[in-house]
Amino acid sequence: MTRWVMIADLRRCVGCQTCTAACKHTNATPPEVQWRRVLDMEVGEYPNVKRVFVPVGCMHCADPPCMHVCPSTATRQRADGIVTIDYDLCIGCAYCAVACPYQARYKVDKAEFAYGEPMESEKKQFDPKRIGVATKCTFCSDRVDAGLAKGLKPGVDPEASPACVNSCIAQALHFGDIEDKESNVSQLLAENQFFRMHEELGTDPGFYYLWDKKP
């Protein structure tokens, strides 16, 4: 079995938002829709203040509440753990959006472009199927699938890896198969201390945050 997961090394992320830009470029998301976001958190009080940059998005939970509540079966889960949305089935009720504990889902009701009129690149990538339905990070499943078909290894070969991971200038983002004990992500989790966000809700998220080396 395979389960694709993502890792964000919080010690490395510099908050440059390159992953956000790469995601927007690759997936042609409209203004204010960011499937990959980086939160800029300021923690503590002067003079003991820390700044933390936290990449967030769909956590591709093993037990996704968005899928359970979806009345149309548009939200599904692949055998490799990636949570998908069928834009032809979705009715745009946004029940999934209120069920998601990670605010990872978006719905836009009309076509919007960065500068009003669509640019050539936006015209090319515009998909009317995405209007009035839920959208979210796909872990670039099309890139993963195409890469696998070519015999490439997602998370290792850029052509088979999510755009955000490829673009990360600090190698803070990693992608791979957590079921493979030899994979890059398994190695990172073995060597470091990590947590997942809102684990107490029992969704078993597929997004891990590294915060320190193992003692």
Next chain:
Amino acid sequence: MSPFGPNPWIQRHWDWRAAGNFVFGGAGSGLLLAAALVLPLGPARAVSLPLGLALVGLGLFCVWTEIGRPLRALHVFLNPWTSWMTREAFVGIALFAATIYAFLIPSVQAEVLFGGVALVFAWCQGRILKASKGIPAWREPRVVPFIVSTALTEGAALAVMLALAYNLQGKLVYGLLAAALLARAAAWVMYSTKVLPVLTGEPRRRLDAVTPKLLWFGTFGALALVAAASALPRTYAAPLAIAAALVAIGAGWHAKRIIVTHASLNQGFALPRLPVRGVR
């Protein structure tokens, strides 16, 4: 919850139209349940059934206006295995069928059937909120008894008005309204005491402000009016009973609107640990 993280904010996906489903659907299903319980066969019952269905239909219409792809609305029926929205839709169909059957061919069995289905409909509405894991004020399990009890309260209040309009003996209807009011007050106290501590800021203030309205006016005020109405001659009782019904309905609708649109803080983001940097 960890102190590290951007604070939660109010969800903007479900607005007054979603609240309308809980407001009108709850009152409609509550009226059908109350009609099955206390309204005898006759003109008041005959009016209560189409009125109840109209309210349920209005609630579902509110949801329909909110969905992004209204022409695909029938896809709502595709996931009865896990989705409470699908289950509500199926129960809604069953409610219409059972109520129309009871309207055309009245019988005790038909009453039990549509009354029971109405109760399940209200329960589905509570479960829809409970399944919303991203919203702490909705996922609290105690929201379910509140949604069901306020539906019955609103339905009993409407039944009181129908009983008055058709000159029926009011004791049984008053009794149902009084019992429902007390049940709703208990459900609210249980729900709000659990949810208020997890809310902050304006949403907490708005939900907290519901308590005096729902308890003092919507429950004890309504109970006093009901008690007075049941003790006085009909001429004097009618305005008091109508006032009690309106107060009971208003308090329930207000509480549901606040829960859906003003107390719906999301989970926010939280880090249980901060990254360790620059120490080795």
